[in-house]
Amino acid sequence: MKIVYIAHPYEGKEENLVNAEKWVGYLISRFNIAPICAWITYCRTNIDREIGLTMDKQVIRRCDELWMVGGRISTGMKIEKEFAELMGIPVTDLTHLGYEAPRI
Numbered sequence: 001m002k003i004v005y006i007a008h009p010y011e012g013k014e015e016n017l018v019n020a021e022k023w024v025g026y027l028i029s030r031f032n033i034a035p036i037c038a039w040i041t042y043c044r045t046n047i048d049r050e051i052g053l054t055m056d057k058q059v060i061r062r063c064d065e066l067w068m069v070g071g072r073i074s075t076g077m078k079i080e081k082e083f084a085e086l087m088g089i090p091v092t093d094l095t096h097l098g099y100e101a102p103r104i
Contacts (some may be wrong), residue, residue: 004033005056005063007081009074010043016070017043019100023069025029026101049076057083067092071099 006027008020024035038059040079043054055075060066066084068077072095084091 002033003062004031004035005060005066005080005084006035006037007039007066007068007071007077008037009077010039010073019070020038023101026067026104027067027069029104031044053079058078060089061087062083063089065090065092067094069097069101070098071095 005091006020008016008023010016010020014079015063019042021036024064025035027033027035035058038057040054042055047055056076057080060080060083063084066080066089068081070077073093081091
């Protein structure tokens, strides 16, 4: 089973966290992966953005892949994507599927 970091836009919006959680549910139901979204916890506990991105990079280092969801690539997602690529971690862009996760 692959460990996959899930990137989704946040930008200080609770609805983005809720949507990201729905994406995780969808991905678990469709793929044989162990999704990692520690950033959701960071956002809910008001961790400073830069500290959060630093922690994200440490998590990404330990993942097999990074998948991007949520309809578009935010600034934070771009940073995560570039870091994964620098580390030689495959990146899959699923943002073309739209903001909301497909129905299970």
